[in-house]
Amino acid sequence: MKYSNSELIVERYYRLRKWLVEKDVPILPQNGKRFWGDLDILAVGDEVHIISCKDFLPSNKEIDRVIKNLENAEIFIRKEYNYLKNKKFKKIYVYGGSGKKSIEKAHKNGIETIELKELLAKYFKELDSYLSKMNFGRTDIGKGKRYTIVGELEGLDKFMSFLLNNNFINDETVNKLLEKNNIDKLSKPKQ
Incomplete structure (x- = not known):
């Protein structure tokens, strides 16, 4: 599978910090919902970072998918990775290019944004x-x-x-x- 620039940099950044890193974590359906996807990066250290990586977000509509994916990923990881439940979780969106409205919307949904x-x-x-x-x-x-x-x-x-x-x-x-x-x-x- 091809990785984006942002995924490569995010992975290596966390590994150099000695965090455990898993890429492309499958997010399975929850509570009968028909959602399935994957999380770009799961990084575990002092906290649990759930990270969506995009080199470029082509439209403001795409941020809704990023937000929903991060929400579903957090629910799934809290449930399936029981040993992480007492750690602080942080949702992060790493982007190479993104519209101002997308960034604002991510912030309003409790997602930290980091420019690549x-x-x-x-x-x-x-x-x-x-x-x-x-x-x-x-x-x-x-x-x-x-x-x-x-x-x-x-x-x-x-x-x-x-x-x-x-x-x-x-x-x-x-x-x-x-x-x-x-x-x-x-x-x-x-x-």
Whole structure:
């Protein structure tokens, strides 16, 4: 199955935070209703995050489906994942593009919204923090680089660490988004 950009970033962000992540969780019919669907991401850590991911929401009518899906997902997960029932649940909509009315409607329905570029900046910070810890105290980090050890990484994390390490990522743009969310800046390359 093809994943959207937002699903890839959401999954890796939560995994770097050491949360348990399940993708494409089937949501089965409840109380005789004829609804069936799936939840893009279920993330479990200190809280339970039920996450719908959309790279682009083509119309304001689509947000009604997102809202209904998140409501059904919460009911299903509270019922079927009994061991999570005492945790705080949060419904989240991650989007690459969406209309203002859709965002307002999501908020009115108790759904937190996160623009993909802001989550991407947070992901970069989590990846940078992870790699900085892994490379702490190393003296063999080359000039202009942030890290030397990235070998244990796979997939998206390995690719993004390459981009960070070789200055293909615009630190200023990422740091502005991090600052907007009261998060420390990315580490600096070795001078």
